[in-house]
Amino acid sequence: xxxxxxxRFEALKEEGRAALVTxxxxxxxxxDTSLKIITGLPKAGADVIEIGMPFTDPMADGPAIQxxxxxxxxNGQNMKKTLKLVKEFRKTDNETPIVLMGYYNPVYVxxxxxxxxxxxxxxxxxxxxxxxxPEEDVxxxxxxxxxxxNFIRLAxxxxxxxxxxxVFHNTSGFVYxxxxxxxxxxxxxxxxxxxxxxxRLRKHTPLxxxxxxxxxxAEQARAIAKDADGVVVGSALVSAVEKSLTKAGKPTSKTAxxxxxxxxxxxxxxxT
Numbered sequence: 001x002x003x004x005x006x007x008r009f010e011a012l013k014e015e016g017r018a019a020l021v022t023x024x025x026x027x028x029x030x031x032d033t034s035l036k037i038i039t040g041l042p043k044a045g046a047d048v049i050e051i052g053m054p055f056t057d058p059m060a061d062g063p064a065i066q067x068x069x070x071x072x073x074x075n076g077q078n079m080k081k082t083l084k085l086v087k088e089f090r091k092t093d094n095e096t097p098i099v100l101m102g103y104y105n106p107v108y109v110x111x112x113x114x115x116x117x118x119x120x121x122x123x124x125x126x127x128x129x130x131x132x133x134p135e136e137d138v139x140x141x142x143x144x145x146x147x148x149x150n151f152i153r154l155a156x157x158x159x160x161x162x163x164x165x166x167v168f169h170n171t172s173g174f175v176y177x178x179x180x181x182x183x184x185x186x187x188x189x190x191x192x193x194x195x196x197x198x199x200r201l202r203k204h205t206p207l208x209x210x211x212x213x214x215x216x217x218a219e220q221a222r223a224i225a226k227d228a229d230g231v232v233v234g235s236a237l238v239s240a241v242e243k244s245l246t247k248a249g250k251p252t253s254k255t256a257x258x259x260x261x262x263x264x265x266x267x268x269x270x271x272t
Contacts, residue, residue, distance in 0.1 A: 004097040004125045005150050005173040008047055009208045009229065018225035020045055020270045021210050022263055023101065023234030025052040025068035026085050027077025028241055033251040034072070037241070037259050038089055042096045044260040045267025048210075049089075050128065050234070053082055053102030060130045064235040067242060071249060079110050083122040090123035099152060099173075101128040104140065112140055116147045126150030126173045134166050141170050154178050155201055155209075157193065164204040174208040174230065177201065179215070189214045195227045218269030225270045233266055 012019050022041050027034050041049050054069040054077050061069070086098050100119060107115050107129065126149055132140055134153070141151040150173030158181070159167055168175065177198060179189035189211065198209050211224045212232025221231045240262050244255040 001148050003148070003150055003173065004095065005048065005099070008095075008097050009174060012047060012229075013208075018228055018270050019047040019208070019210065019230035020221070020263070020267045021048040021050060021099075021212070021230050021232040022046040022237060023050040023052060023065075023212075023232065024237060024241075024259070025054060025065060025072055026082040027054060027072030027075060028068040028238065029071050029245055029249060029251050029255070030075045031077065031081055031085070033255055035085055035088055036256045038085060039092060040256060040260045041263060042093055044263035045271075046096070046263055048097045048099065048230070050099045050101045050232070051082065051085065052234075053079065053100055053106055055103045055106055057105075058103060062235060064238045064242065068238045079106055079115070083118055083124075086119070086122040086124055094123075097125045097173075098123060099126045099128060099150075100124055101130070103131050104129050107140060112143055116143060116149065120147055120149060124149065126152055128152045128154070128176060130154060134169060137170050145170060145172060150174075152176055157181055157197055159201070161200070161204070164201060168205040168207070171205065171207060174210050175201065175205055176232065177209050177211045177228070178213045179211050179224075180213050188216070189220065189224070191220075191223050194224060198227050215266075218266050220269075221266045222269040222272060231266075231270050233263075236266075237262060 054072040144151045152173045153171040154176050156178040179194050208229035210230030211228040215233050216236040224231050240258045244258045
């Protein structure tokens with residue numbers, strides 16, 4: 001069964017270019033502003049949208065995304081509101097793939113079966129659950145695949161040739177290659193290492209490989225797009241949100257515009 005994610009990457013392959021995958025935390029800095037940001041992403045140049053599910057203990061995320069999650073939670077964001085965001089987005093866009101990214105705890109609390117049913121009904125296409133390794137596929141990955149949704153796995157610089165087949169076994173949609181060791185948004189990717197590892201991992205999977213963690217500029221995106229099938233930008237966009245807020249943490253007229261302007265700039269890098 002072909003998903004929106006599959007179709008988008010097939011279309012981009014025909015165009016001969018990489019995807020721009022953008023990450024925004026649901027409900028940051030509040031529900032209405034994050035809806036405005038997400039709704040404007042495709043026009044700004046996003047090909048795939050990752051929506052972060054706020055969680056109190058995001059162990060793989062750096063300071064920018066941690067702060068975004070706390071802002072969202074403080075303003076009442078929860079899983080039902082995150083799914084409502086997707087449902088609202090789908091009223092005006094039925095083509096752009098939506099991936100929910102986060103941690104298993106909120107999904108487990110919501111209930112796996114109910115979560116899959118409700119998120120599919122809202123218009124979600126796939127998931128990245130960063131703290132569920134392949135050994136735990138029965139928990140969520142296999143139920144998601146059975147529901148016709150993509151389960152996207154992370155690969156890292158330490159995913160060697162012995163481990164790669166296990167990592168990619170039930171992966172679908174695309175592979176998210178974490179370009180640095182450590183947390184999001186704190187280091188710049190080493191382009192030589194990225195190229196070598198992306199080419200090495202291609203031997204283990206036919207899926208598109210998207211590179212993220214630390215991509216902040218159009219120049220970095222342009223360089224990575226030469227070798228990868230997609231470029232993921234997250235912390236830079238979340239930081240743009242934070243910088244646009246008032247001292248009290250409230251959104252301004254610049255908030256959505258700042259994110260969309262940065263997406264447009266990076267999209268230009270990816271496309272060239």
